[in-house]
Amino acid sequence: xxxxxxxxxxxxxxxxxxxxxxxxxxxxxxxxxxxxxxxxxxxxxxxxxxxxxxxxxxxxxxxxxxxxxxxxxxxxxxxxxxxxxxxxxxxxxxxxxxxxxxxxxxxxxxxxxxxxxxxxxxxxxxxxxxxxxxxxxxxxxxxxxxxxxxxxxxxxxxxxxxxx
Amino acid sequence: xxxxxxxxxxxxxxxxxxxxxxxxxxxxxxxxxxxxxxxxxxxxxxxxxxxxxxxxxxxxxxxxxxxxxxxxxxxxxxxxxxxxxxxxxxxxxxxxxxxxxxxxxxxxxxxxxxxxxxxxxxxxxxxxxxxxxxxxxxxxxxxxxxxxxxxxxxxxxxxxxxxxxxxxxxxxxxxxxxxxxxxxxxxxxxxxxxxxxxxxxxxxxxxxxxxxxxxxxxxxxxxxxxxxxxxxxxxxxxxxxxxxxxxxxxxxxxxxxxxxxxxxxxxxxxxxxxxxxxxxxxxxxxxxxxxxxxxxxxxxxxxxxxxxxxxxxxxxxxxxxxxxxxxxxxxxxxxxxxxxxxxxxxxxxxxxxxxxxxxxxxxxxxxxxxxxxxxxxxxxxxxxxxxxxxxxxxxxxxxxxxxxxxxx
Numbered sequence: 001x002x003x004x005x006x007x008x009x010x011x012x013x014x015x016x017x018x019x020x021x022x023x024x025x026x027x028x029x030x031x032x033x034x035x036x037x038x039x040x041x042x043x044x045x046x047x048x049x050x051x052x053x054x055x056x057x058x059x060x061x062x063x064x065x066x067x068x069x070x071x072x073x074x075x076x077x078x079x080x081x082x083x084x085x086x087x088x089x090x091x092x093x094x095x096x097x098x099x100x101x102x103x104x105x106x107x108x109x110x111x112x113x114x115x116x117x118x119x120x121x122x123x124x125x126x127x128x129x130x131x132x133x134x135x136x137x138x139x140x141x142x143x144x145x146x147x148x149x150x151x152x153x154x155x156x157x158x159x160x161x162x163x164x
Numbered sequence: 165x166x167x168x169x170x171x172x173x174x175x176x177x178x179x180x181x182x183x184x185x186x187x188x189x190x191x192x193x194x195x196x197x198x199x200x201x202x203x204x205x206x207x208x209x210x211x212x213x214x215x216x217x218x219x220x221x222x223x224x225x226x227x228x229x230x231x232x233x234x235x236x237x238x239x240x241x242x243x244x245x246x247x248x249x250x251x252x253x254x255x256x257x258x259x260x261x262x263x264x265x266x267x268x269x270x271x272x273x274x275x276x277x278x279x280x281x282x283x284x285x286x287x288x289x290x291x292x293x294x295x296x297x298x299x300x301x302x303x304x305x306x307x308x309x310x311x312x313x314x315x316x317x318x319x320x321x322x323x324x325x326x327x328x329x330x331x332x333x334x335x336x337x338x339x340x341x342x343x344x345x346x347x348x349x350x351x352x353x354x355x356x357x358x359x360x361x362x363x364x365x366x367x368x369x370x371x372x373x374x375x376x377x378x379x380x381x382x383x384x385x386x387x388x389x390x391x392x393x394x395x396x397x398x399x400x401x402x403x404x405x406x407x408x409x410x411x412x413x414x415x416x417x418x419x420x421x422x423x424x425x426x427x428x429x430x431x432x433x434x435x436x437x438x439x440x441x442x443x444x445x446x447x448x449x450x451x452x453x454x455x456x457x458x459x460x461x462x463x464x465x466x467x468x469x470x471x472x473x474x475x476x477x478x479x480x481x482x483x484x485x486x487x488x489x490x491x492x493x494x495x496x497x498x499x500x501x502x503x504x505x506x507x508x509x510x511x512x513x514x515x516x517x518x519x520x521x522x523x524x525x526x527x528x529x530x531x532x533x534x535x536x537x538x539x540x541x542x543x544x545x546x547x548x549x550x551x552x553x554x555x556x557x558x559x560x561x562x563x564x565x566x567x568x569x570x571x572x
Binding site: 064 | 231407
């Protein structure tokens with residue numbers, strides 16, 4: 001469902017015409033455009049955005065954990081068109097079981113570390129990423145700290161609230 | 165049996181060096197190397213003195229600030245934002261406050277807006293001074309550090325006057341400022357503005373015509389311009405490559421559209437150009453501060469939003485409502501309507517973004533900090549590869565990263 005507020009946005013119209021159902025939903029919050037993209041076509045959409053709409057950088061890539069809802073994760077792409085000072089937010093819904101999404105490092109090289117960060121802290125795998133390792137936590141760390149079911153004090157001081 | 169015990173005598177001389185061979189050496193620079201300014205580890209692959217590959221490794225300073233934010237109320241997050249980047253404390257305060265104000269739909273009074281602009285520009289000068297001092301120190305210009313810290317001391321005194329703290333200021337609040345200006349605060353800023361511009365000339369006198377400084381910076385640390393944006397490099401580095409992108413101009417926030425200033429750019433794209441851009445930025449910051457000081461409006465320094473802003477102490481003693489609001493804000497926190505926002509500002513290091521998601525409770529559902537150092541360090545590999553080891557020190561210095569900002 002594309003929000004009525006976006007019906008006249010030329011960028012949204014162009015994308016819907018081109019990708020149809022791959023654009024799952026869209027909304028406008030605080031004058032910022034958010035589009036939900038189906039996981040299968042994220043790389044394709046990003047490539048078109050870069051080549052035809054001037055989104056020459058990914059400001060950041062991050063994720064949200066809606067535990068215990070399903071699909072659990074949302075991978076968020078904060079895109080930026082420097083020339084026209086335009087910003088766009090893409091979201092991909094990812095299931096909690098074996099969460100994985102295609103990597104956009106081929107589109108913007110800078111997405112590399114951001115995807116590693118999401119992999120490290122949320123446990124979402126990026127298919128086709130050239131160097132998918134932990135970036136913040138030690139290599140032998142178990143678990144993904146930014147998940148909502150990871151206690152703030154870690155598992156070192158586990159008082160039993162997570163195992164029941 | 166006896167054969168194996170007999171020592172074999174080799175007549176061939178064993179080479180004790182790799183001279184003349186093509187063997188590559190891996191050098192581990194950091195995490196305690198002084199010129200990495202913190203705890204950055206760079207794995208350098210060397211061919212003689214030439215850097216073949218440079219792979220930065222981060223995460224040594226990861227403190228889980230984003231996770232901690234989820235357990236604090238909206239106001240309690242502000243002191244955490246200082247600790248992200250200790251040299252751009254007020255920039256981080258500002259970006260977070262602007263994001264929450266957007267979610268709440270609060271209008272901040274002009275006095276607070278002007279003060280915010282004035283102090284964030286002072287933060288920029290602070291950050292650039294530390295950069296200048298340490299960068300020159302890395303290159304062997306020791307005295308520069310003393311000159312830079314001398315002026316920084318004056319500037320930290322101003323921070324202390326306004327907020328009571330020299331580094332971890334936490335002076336901005338959701339809806340305005342923590343306190344009104346201190347007595348003599350604006351005079352101190354005025355004095356600083358009179359004192360500082362000649363000092364910038366003094367720094368330039370020390371460095372501009374210094375042959376060692378020029379030899380070590382000109383033509384060093386280039387990154388292909390077309391790659392820069394995609395890699396994630398922002399801030400003075402991108403402006404030294406000729407791209408005039410500054411969030412203060414392109415996506416004005418916090419009243420920057422009311423101020424007159426230039427965005428300095430260079431096209432050389434080397435370490436020297438970055439130095440020139442930052443020096444010019446300090447002059448522009450002085451210009452903005454002078455305008456803010458001159459036009460400093462009178463009036464309230466906090467928004468008229470009793471459910472968000474803590475009431476005045478005096479009102480709490482005389483009005484029942486103020487006491488109730490105070491109790492509710494302190495015990496429950498501020499309830500922020502569900503929604504999400506991505507706020508971007510121009511920090512001294514580049515694009516600083518706060519992505520805040522609210523689920524309607526008094527604690528943020530998610531606070532993601534898009535910090536400039538994290539994006540910039542990604543370019544370190546490209547910048548150092550093909551150069552000499554000594555040049556990699558110059559390149560790293562020109563990036564001006566703060567590792568707390570990178571690892572969060």
